[in-house]
Amino acid sequence: MPGFKALRRRLHCCATLVIALTSIVAVAEDYPEKEELTFGFIKLTDMAPLAVAYEKGFFEDEGLYVRLEAQANWKVLLDRVIDGQLDGAHMLAGQPLGATIGYGTQAHIITAFSMDLNGNAITVANRVWEQMKPHVSKREDGKPQHPISAAALKPVVSDYAKAGERFRMGMVFPVSTHNYELRYWLAAGGIHPGYYAPQKGDNSGQLNADVLLSVTPPPQMPATLEAGTIQGYCVGEPWNQQALFKGIGVPVVTDYQIWKNNPEKVFGVSQTWAEKYPITHRKVVKALIRAAAWLDENDNANRDEAVKMLAMPRYVGADREVIANSMTGSFEFEKGDRRDAADFNVFFRHFATYPYYSDAIWYLTQMRRWGQIAEAKPDSWYMDIARKVYRPDIYAAAAKELIAEGVLSASDFPDFDTESGFKPPQADFIDNITYDGSKPNAYLEKFPIGLKGKEAL
């Protein structure tokens, strides 16, 4: 539609003019300082905003020439962002936080864009599922009652212990959402997932553990489960549906059931990069917001097209039907037990892309809970770190430009003038514990399993 395009262009001109008039700096500032960018990602469906922004030309619309590169694992990805080989990357929400507080690698990483909500699940090996089944209550139609609590896994784990075997599960990275979700689920069912004790040089996370958790890169999860090295895992899609498809394992619980609409990946860049290229950064965030909006537009109407993109070998590369299984509004648990999951993976609605301080603080509370943060910290410390890493200011600048250009409307975003960055207390957890981001220490006190107060190992 040429008329529409012309109108858009005129609107764009107006917006540029308005920005040029209101800012002290000249028009030339409208162009990105760095046009050729390389972003890293891990082969997971939640990298979709990057793929969409590339394929739909949203990056190019901002004058950015972006290369997307799959990375071998989360560690390599983080290291390459730190040493500048990557300009930015699809990251685990815990990575910028962990790096900034110096857990693992020390580097100041920030995020101005949260990539999605939900999207993970926990899968166990077929044999384990058979052993769990008698402990799972059934619905009238004979299918398991969801959500399935880890309490059903507890007898299986103790059977393993009696037989002198350790029960092992995989997650993708020490500061990954998956690690915390798996731990949350296990602990909520009365199973101790073990502590980290970095002050003693113990970074295995297996101190006092009933279940031993270890790191496996996402795409290798099904193969590792098949090899019998682990008995279950927590990972993002499509690697749970893949296990089901290949008859290797059974997904038992999704992260949506563990914590409804939990924050997941973020787009991370290093602080030095962001300082050096502020306009570029804003433009990248703009393109990503557009991509996320596209993914959720008209009740996920574009998801089929997105699945097609993700199935290309350059992005996720798994078979189309495997990716579609979770991306298009349903999730298959046992073979044949397909259930509606419209929000299995949310990219834009519920203000999914806004970097909330309370999301950052939840991750920090879990780092403290499991000993990655060895000492007690005051509530103010949690706030300071969240402010250092999460940058809603950059997000707001990008969103306002999109509103001015008429691409999105103000109602698509939180009200930037009044938004505090704290979601209201959330109660939708599998163990019914309420999370209030403004009181992290009080939150930690509520857990029967986990470090709290001045406790140390």
Next chain:
Amino acid sequence: MINVSTLPAWLEPLAKMAKGENLVQNSQMLFSRLLIPLAGILVFLMLWHTAASNIDTSLGKFPGPAEVYHQAQGLISEHERERERAAAFYERQEKRNAERVAKDPSYEPKIRDYTGKPTFFDQIGTSLITVMSGFVLASLLAIPLGIVIGLSSSLHSAFNPLIQVFKPISPLAWLPLVTMLVSALYVSDDPLLPKSFITSMITVMLCCLWPTLINTAVGVVSIPDDLANVSRVLRLSYLEHVRKIVLPSAIPMIFTGLRLSLSIAWMVLIAAEMLAQNPGLGKFVWDEFQNGSSSSLGRIMVAVLTIGLIGFLLDRAMLMLQRLVSWDKAATLR
């Protein structure tokens, strides 16, 4: 007139038959040089096909020859599609540049490289360039060093222990060190060559240095005394001695070393690319393994066969080069 001896072995009898030379003898030659190897390949394909259709993996059936052929065609059409995408990319870019120049005349338009993913064939190209640069670099170091060591017994004693220690080091043990060193030392905002290329190249170089070095040294040491005496009688200078006496007689050994080096270089490169995620065929294999789609194994198999074929061709190329520069044309080379 075709010089028959420069043809591949299996073509030689055909060429001779075409010229009307001894038909019986040449058809026997043809049988042993062409038909028997072909039969071998055919039997292998059949065994492969039967075995493959009986192996089930979690990614579906193990790819047989037909599946591999199918995937190879897929890779070709993917390559063509990517070329079209690239063309569209450049077109869009020119348009965007023109718009920007119209708005801001002081802007100097710049054409940026296509940002799409390298295809299978691009990866082959990258791997070939990397392996050749690593190999050439190693040869440039190893041949002169080998000659110097071979000529002086005290230098030989000095270097020998080092060579013995460095030679057996697994190629991939070098990789982490090289990666860290390159990251630390090769700092530039706008590097001419990508870091990943330098890392792969240096790893390849470190690993394929030794066979050439050792063989050159041995070749130089084993120069016949007569030749050495001739050189002494003629009072040749050091450089002339090297050029006229040492090199010609050491050439066969040097080439043996070079061929060993090149095959090691090729093997090391693929492994390094897989491990370090550096662009090239190794990365292609690793990416496909990570994709875990039903076509992944077939595509990996295409890559594996390609790697083997390229390794074979590289060796043949070295052999031809050796024939070209060798003084003794009568010597049989295989």
